Amino acid sequence: MIRLAPFALIGLMAAPVQAFDLTNMTEDERQIFRDEVRQYLMDNPQVIMDAVAVLEERNAANQENADLRMVEDNSDAIFNDGYSWVGGNPEGDVTVVEFLDYRCGYCRKAYEEVMELVEDDQNIRFIVKEFPILGQASLDSSRFAVATKLAAGDDAYEAMHDALMAYKGPTDTQALSRLADGLGLDSAAIVAKLDDEAVDGAIRSTHELAQTLQINGTPTFVFGDQMIRGYVPLKAMEQIVSEQRDG
Incomplete structure (x- = not known):
């Protein structure tokens, strides 16, 4: 299997957006890139955990903001419904x-x-x-x-x-x-x-x-x-x- 050297992968990722357009890659180039990304994640599994943690933090923040809005928008029904x-x-x-x-x-x-x-x-x-x-x-x-x-x-x-x-x-x-x-x-x-x-x-x-x-x-x-x-x-x-x- 053909593999890009690490410096080559870094160069590819740092290149202008148009040079990194996956739609312009050949199938062989696309497969090489996929293999490199997969190997990087296998070698550095903590990256996945870090990404999941960031996603969970963002989701929690989004839920908290949504809850604040919902409480504000429904405050009368929550706090003064007249029957609770x-x-x-x-x-x-x-x-x-x-x-x-x-x-x-x-x-x-x-x-x-x-x-x-x-x-x-x-x-x-x-x-x-x-x-x-x-x-x-x-x-x-x-x-x-x-x-x-x-x-x-x-x-x-x-x-x-x-x-x-x-x-x-x-x-x-x-x-x-x-x-x-x-x-x-x-x-x-x-x-x-x-x-x-x-x-x-x-x-x-x-x-x-x-x-x-x-x-x-x-x-x-x-x-x-x-x-x-x-x-x-x-x-x-x-x-x-x-x-x-x-x-």
């Missing part, structure tokens, strides 16, 4: 939003840390977006939680939300009614609200918002203007909140 539960400090200087599914393992893992963040900080406005995506049990749980809010208010919703984050039993109406009774809630009033259009309307609107924001997994967080897809440990959440305050 608002906890923590309603007047807090940083708003944290979580899209969650009660049957999501990572949502359950994040739950205690999110609660610790909100309780320790005391200046976070926390919003829960009911986003059931893992099947009928998820949908049953979210519908019952929303119905609880409609029937009995924010405090009752918070109690039901907390219970559902740990609950692993069946999610038929009878089973969830027993769960509500155990919390001292009026299960009959909650069940009566399950047929209210506002229940399915709230969940449907959240799904539509998630689609607009290109969210397809849980948990997904919005910290101020920053969207984070996936589980975030407590220390990282604290850092993000601090950065949001610093502007």
